[in-house]
Amino acid sequence: MQRFRFNLASVKDVRQQDEDAAMRVLADRMSAARAAQAAAERSLANHRAAQERLRTPKGPAGLILQADRDRDQARVRLESSARMLEERRHGVDRARHDVLRASQALEALEQLEARRRAEHEQAQLAAEERVVAEIVEARSARTATARRRARGSAR
Numbered sequence: 001m002q003r004f005r006f007n008l009a010s011v012k013d014v015r016q017q018d019e020d021a022a023m024r025v026l027a028d029r030m031s032a033a034r035a036a037q038a039a040a041e042r043s044l045a046n047h048r049a050a051q052e053r054l055r056t057p058k059g060p061a062g063l064i065l066q067a068d069r070d071r072d073q074a075r076v077r078l079e080s081s082a083r084m085l086e087e088r089r090h091g092v093d094r095a096r097h098d099v100l101r102a103s104q105a106l107e108a109l110e111q112l113e114a115r116r117r118a119e120h121e122q123a124q125l126a127a128e129e130r131v132v133a134e135i136v137e138a139r140s141a142r143t144a145t146a147r148r149r150a151r152g153s154a155r
Contacts (some may be wrong), residue, residue, distance in 0.1 A: 047074035
């Protein structure tokens with residue numbers, strides 16, 4: 001029986017590696033997005049705290065002025081962290097798309113391999129059936145010949 005060999009095995013291996021790499025990139029980008037989310041939440045908390053200090057101004061004008069500056073800085077950091085978070089989320093979306101595309105490419109080859117494997121098995125079964133049929137025919141012919149000889153020598 002001939003062993004099945006998939007001619008595109010090396011291409012399949014490359015596609016598997018591509019899918020694995022895409023998954024690693026996705027994991028990295030998801031981690032970066034979580035870090036950006038945490039930074040954005042801290043920035044928001046700092047901005048809210050700075051705003052709260054200005055709602056109830058107490059103390060000398062210098063402290064109030066400093067609280068105003070702190071609030072402005074917190075707003076700038078909040079805007080920056082929000083932009084960073086949005087960029088990270090887009091990166092995650094792109095990485096998900098890349099994983100999907102790599103998975104589909106690999107799946108197409110796996111389906112082709114399965115189809116070819118099934119065809120190979122069918123061809124092997126057909127070949128085995130032909131061999132068995134030939135053996136049965138040969139035995140039948142041998143038996144018929146032996147009977148004819150036996151009848152001829154019995155006369």
